[in-house]
Amino acid sequence: MNKTPDSNQPIGIFDSGIGGLTVVKAVMKKLPHENVIYFGDTAHVPYGTKSDQAINRFSAEITRFLIKHDVKMILIACNSVSAVAKETVTSNAGSIPVLDVITAGTQAAIATGSKSIGVIGTLATIGSGAYERSLRQRNNQLQIKSKACPLLVPLAEEGWTDNEVAKNTLSLYLSEFMQNNIDSIILGCTHYPLFTSTLQALFNNRAVTIIDSADSIAEMAQNLLVRHKLINTQTSRGHFNCFVSDRPQRFRELSERFLGRPVPDVQIVNLA
Numbered sequence: 001m002n003k004t005p006d007s008n009q010p011i012g013i014f015d016s017g018i019g020g021l022t023v024v025k026a027v028m029k030k031l032p033h034e035n036v037i038y039f040g041d042t043a044h045v046p047y048g049t050k051s052d053q054a055i056n057r058f059s060a061e062i063t064r065f066l067i068k069h070d071v072k073m074i075l076i077a078c079n080s081v082s083a084v085a086k087e088t089v090t091s092n093a094g095s096i097p098v099l100d101v102i103t104a105g106t107q108a109a110i111a112t113g114s115k116s117i118g119v120i121g122t123l124a125t126i127g128s129g130a131y132e133r134s135l136r137q138r139n140n141q142l143q144i145k146s147k148a149c150p151l152l153v154p155l156a157e158e159g160w161t162d163n164e165v166a167k168n169t170l171s172l173y174l175s176e177f178m179q180n181n182i183d184s185i186i187l188g189c190t191h192y193p194l195f196t197s198t199l200q201a202l203f204n205n206r207a208v209t210i211i212d213s214a215d216s217i218a219e220m221a222q223n224l225l226v227r228h229k230l231i232n233t234q235t236s237r238g239h240f241n242c243f244v245s246d247r248p249q250r251f252r253e254l255s256e257r258f259l260g261r262p263v264p265d266v267q268i269v270n271l272a
């Protein structure tokens with residue numbers, strides 16, 4: 001029953017809410033002619049504090065929604081989903097390829113040659129140990145320290161990414177990283193790229209590489225599309241369709257902060 005995929009089909013990208021727009025931004029930069037469909041599960045955000053069962057259930061529904069929209073590939077732009085529900089997404093996607101931000105972040109970290117890596121993320125992501133497993137599979141000599149930073153998601157959504165509250169919160173969360181010789185930090189949550197310059201300032205003169213899996217997953221997507229001969233050859237900019245499960249107005253207001261430009265047309269859908 002599977003039809004042959006064609007290059008005009010959109011790339012499906014999803015997250016628990018708005019954070020995945022940092023991945024959309026990287027994809028639009030690298031692949032400007034691709035059509036993109038985004039789903040932000042704003043009715044259920046945050047995933048980071050939810051159970052694995054709940055995250056798996058939401059992820060299955062969203063995957064089916066994206067498949068109905070005829071996507072040619074799915075990018076999981078949520079670390080919490082990548083950590084606990086990747087198999088659910090893959091099995092619901094059938095023959096459609098699925099990429100995830102944890103694999104992307106791991107590859108980027110390994111490519112830096114870093115020996116001592118700090119990982120920050122939500123409670124779900126850090127609690128799952130998914131980054132540590134993924135990193136150790138590629139290099140079992142690595143020093144890895146992980147820290148859940150649950151306050152960073154609300155701070156990012158509030159736009160408090162470089163004020164005193166953000167600086168103090170980061171320095172409290174990361175005090176252990178600062179005492180150890182961490183040479184790179186993986187931003188294991190798609191909200192966290194908004195804190196990049198504050199993090200750089202916090203580590204001031206130390207050579208710490210900040211790893212954002214958004215660029216890495218965009219590159220993986222490009223490679224995969226090239227391999228499958230599915231790069232969109234249209235010369236105009238790709239279309240961007242944005243769906244959320246609740247509060248489209250709030251999503252619209254916050255979108256510029258995450259995407260670098262406003263998203264005027266956000267549609268609401270009820271998956272259940």
Ligand code: DGL
Pocket residue numbers: 015016017019020045046047048049077078079080081122125153188189190191
């Ligand atoms: N964007 C999600 C992630 O990358 C974090 C937000 C949430 O907790 O839902 O894990």
